[in-house]
Amino acid sequence: MSTAESIRAGDIRLASRLIRNLEDKNPRARELVKELFPYTGKARVLGLTGAPGAGKSTITDYLISSYRATGQQVGVLAVDPTSPFSGGAILGDRVRMQKHAQDRGVFIRSLATRGALGGLAAAVDDAVHVLDAMGMDCIILETVGTGQSEVDVMNNAHSVILTLTPGLGDEVQTLKAGIMEIADLFLINKADQKGASKLYQELMRMLNMAQEHHAGWRPPVLLLQNIAHPEEFARQVEEVRNKIDEHYQVLLDKDILGQRERRKARLQLGNSLRASLLDPVVRQLEQSGEMDRLVRQIVDKTSDPHTLADELRDRFLR
C-alpha cells in the first residue's frame, strides 16, 4: 500500500506524521496532499472559536460524543499558541478530550500556531484535507482563542460557532472585534453564572442591529449551563448539534455552500501559490546566505524592501 493509501485506510500515525510534515513545510508532504485531494470533499467542517476559558475544549468533547452517537467519525484539529520566545508550545486542549483517546472513530491532533495570526495554524488547510481523505465525517477546528480576530476559521469551516461566557470581561470587545459577522451560531457557556443574562441581552441587541445574514439565516443563540450534570449538559450540546445540522441544511438549500467552497478554494489557491512561489525562493536565499546580505542593505539604507523584492521577482520569475 502506498503512503496515501495507508492514510486513506485510516493509519492514524502516518496521517499525524503527514500533518507534521505539512507543518514543517516539507515539499514531499505537498505531493501527498495532491494524492489525497481527489478523495476529499465529504467531511463537514465546524469551527469553534471563543476566548480562552470559554470552554471550547469541553464543548468539543461533548460534540465528539454527540456525533459518535450517530455513528459518524470525528476528527479534531486543536490549535494552541506557539511561544514567540522559544518557538515551543504547550498543547493542552486534548486533556479535556482524553476520554475519547481509545475510540478508533475519533482522531484528535493538536497543532501549534507557529506564528500564524488568524487563530489557526498555517497547516490547517491541508490538515483538513488529510482528515477528510481519511473518511472523517465531521471535522472540528478548535481555534486558539487569543481574543484577536480569529477570522481564519471562517475560511475553513462550513459552520462557525462562537462561544462566549459571562464574567471574562472581554465579551463585548470580542463582539466588536468583528467576529460577530463570521459566527453562524452563538453559544453562551456557563449561562448559570453571574452576568449571563446581561451578556445575552447585549448579544441579542447586536444581532438585531446586524444586517441580514446569508439567505435569511439568523444566527441562533444557545445557552449551555449546569456542567455539573453531565447528562443535562449533553442534552444541551445535542441541541447545538441539531442547530449545526439545520445551518448546514440552509447552506445546501441556498447553495451558500457552493459560495463558501469557492471562497475557500480561492483562498487556498492563493496561499498555496504564495507558498510554492515564495518558499523555494526564501529557502534558497537563506541557504546561500544572500538573505543576510539583503537584510543588511535595508538596515544600511542602501536599498529598501520594495526595490529588493521587485528585483528578486524579476530574477526568479523570469
Add this chain to the structure above:
Amino acid sequence: MAERNLRVMVAKPGLDGHDRGARVLARSFRDAGYEVIYTGCHQTPEQIVEAALQEDVDLIGLSCLSGAHKHLFPRVVRLLEERDAGDIPVIGGGIIPDKDISYLYEQGIREVFTPGTHLQTILDWIENNVASREAL
C-alpha cells in the same frame, strides 16, 4: 528544509495527582522550543499510547508518584510495541527507588529521572538521544 520541532508528550499514568513535576517539565520543554502534548492526570497506559500515536510524538515522558511505576511504565512500552510504535522512546520520572530503575531499563524504559534531577540534565538527554521523526 524548514526546522523540525520536536513533539514531546508529558503524560501522567496512574491514580496520583501530583502533577507539579510534570507541569514544570512541560513548561521547560516549551521554553526549550518543543511542542509539548500534555495529557493531564489519571491516564491509563492505553490512553497514553493512543494519544501518542495520534499526536506523532518523538518522545513520551511519564511521571508517576504513586509507586505503581513498575506496573505502568512497562505497560506503556508493551502497548507501543503492540501498535508497531516501539520506536518511540519512553522515559520516566518520579519517586523511583534505585532497585526499580534497573528493572525499568530491562523493560525498555530508556531513561529514568528521580527527584532533584536538574531540568537541564533532562533537556541534555533529549538533545542527545531523541531525533525528530523522519519525514515520510
Add this chain to the structure above:
Amino acid sequence: MYFSKELLDSCSSLRKKWEDEVRRVVEKHGERDKRFTTVSDHPIKRTYDPLDIQDTDFQNDMGYPGVYPYTRGIHSTGYRGRLWTYRMFSGMGTARDTNQRWQMLLEQGQTGLSTAFDFPTLMGYDTDDPHAAGECGRCGVAVDTLEDFRILLKDIPLDQVTTSMTINPPASVTWAMYCACAQEQGVPLEKIGGTIQNDMLKEFIAQKTFMLPPEPSIKLISDTVEFGAKHVPKWNTISISGYHIREAGSTAVQELAFTLRDGMAYVEDVMERKGMHPDEFAPRLSFFFNSHIDFFEEIAKMRAARRIWAKVMRERYGAEDPRSWWLRFHTQTAGCSLTAQQPYNNVVRTATEALAAVLGGTQSLHTNSLDEVYCLPTDHSVQIALRTQQIIGEETGVDNTVDPLGGSYFVEKLTNEMEEAAWEYMEKIDEMGGMLAAIDRGYPQMEIADASFTYQQQIESGEKTLVGVNKYVTEETEECPLLDIDEEVERSQLERLEQVRKNREERSVKKSLEELRSACRKGDNVMPHCIEAVRNLATEQEICDVYREVYGEYRDPGLF
C-alpha cells in the same frame, strides 16, 4: 499604636543613625545577597523595629492567647495545658498491616491515629477495577468494603483514640464505614472522635484527586457537615487543607489565602444549602497547614491564619460562639522540602519545620520521615520522626510559655504582611464570584503553577540553596533501607474482595444502592444511605459509581 510618641521619635532618629552606619558597612564589605527573601520569595528587611509595627493594635491585632482574634493561640494556656497531638500519618499494604503499625504507634506513645489510603481507595475504585492495577497498598492501606475496616480497627478502642482519615472524594463512604464499625464495637456515634479530610476544593486547586465536578463535591461535603453536627458531634467533618496547595508549589501567602477562602466557601455552602447557623457547625471545622523550611514565614503564616479566620467568622458570617472563631489546625512538615540526595539531612529539615509548627501553635503534628521522599517510611525512620516531636515537646522547653515570639518586631510585621497579602488574594477571588468561579477560571491553579515554576528556576540557577542538590553536593550516595510493599498485598486484597462479593446478600446491596441513588437525585443527605449501604457490604466503588452516575465525573482541565 501601642508605642509612645517619644519612643517612636527616638526610634526614628536612632534608625537613621543606624542606617548611615549600615550603609558604610555595606559599601565596604557588601552583603551575601542583593535581595534577602523567604523561600516564597517574600522580601525580608535587614532588621525590624517598633516603627514597623506602630500601626499594630495590641488588643485588636495581638492580644492574649485564648482571646480574640487569637493571633497568639486559641488556648489561654497554650501547650502548658496540653501538648499538641503527636499524629503520625500511616497506612500501608493491607488493613492487617496497618492495624499492626497502629498498635505499635499507640504503644510508643502516639496519641492519635492517622490513616493513609492507597490510590484506588482515594479515587473511589475497588482493587479489582482496571484503574487500580499496580496501585494496591502502595501509598497507603487498601479499603474496598466494611470488612477491611473491621480488620483495620480491630482492638482499637474507638471511644478513646481519635482517628484522622486522609480521604477526599469518597470521604462520605469511608466515614460511613468508620461509623458502622464503631456501632459494631458498641461505641455510640456521639462518642467517636476524629477527622476526615473531605476538602475537595484544594483537590481541584492542587492535589488533583478528584472524582465529581466541584458543585456536587461541595454538596456531599455539606451533607457530611450536617450529619456530623447532628449525630457525630465530636467529629471534624472537614480538614480544610493548605498542605497540598503548598506541596503543589504555592507560596506561603497563596497557601494561606486559598485555604481560608476554601474554608469560607464551605461555610457559605452549609449556611445556604442546609440553612444552618455557623455556630451549629463551624466549631467542627478544622484546618491543615504545611510547615515549610522558611522558619519565620511559617510561624507568621499560622499566626495570620488564626487572626483572619476569627475575623471572618465573627464579622463576615456572624458567628457568636468563640469556638466558631477558633482556627484549629493540624500541621505536616513539608514533604516537598525533603531531598532524595543525602537523605539523613531530612531529619534536620523536619526538626526545623516541626519547631516552626510548634511556635506557630499547631494542635497536632505529623513529622515526615527521612525516607518519605522515596516511599512509605520504615518503622525505624517513623520512630526518629516521632522522637523529633517528643524532643521538641518534652526536652527543649519551647512550650513553657505561650507564643514566645509574640511581640517580636519581625514576627509581628511578617504576620501583618501575610495577612494583608492574603486579603488581596481573597478579595480578588470574591470579585470573581467566589472560589468555585475562580477554580473554574483556573485562577488559583495558574497562580500556583507560576510560583512553582519560579521556585524551580531559582533552584536551577542556584539563587536559592538546596543542600545536597545544588550546593554541597557529594558524589557518593547514601543508602537508607527502604520499605518494600509486597506484591502479595494486591493478591490477598483481591481475594478478600472476591470473598466479600461472594458471601454478601446481593439483594440488600442492590436495594441500599438504589436508595442511595434516589437520595442523590432528590438532593437528600446521603450519609444515612451510605451507612446502610456499607453495612450491607456494598463496595466503595459501587457507592462511588452511584455518585458518578448521578453527578458526572470531573477531569483534569490541564491549564497552563
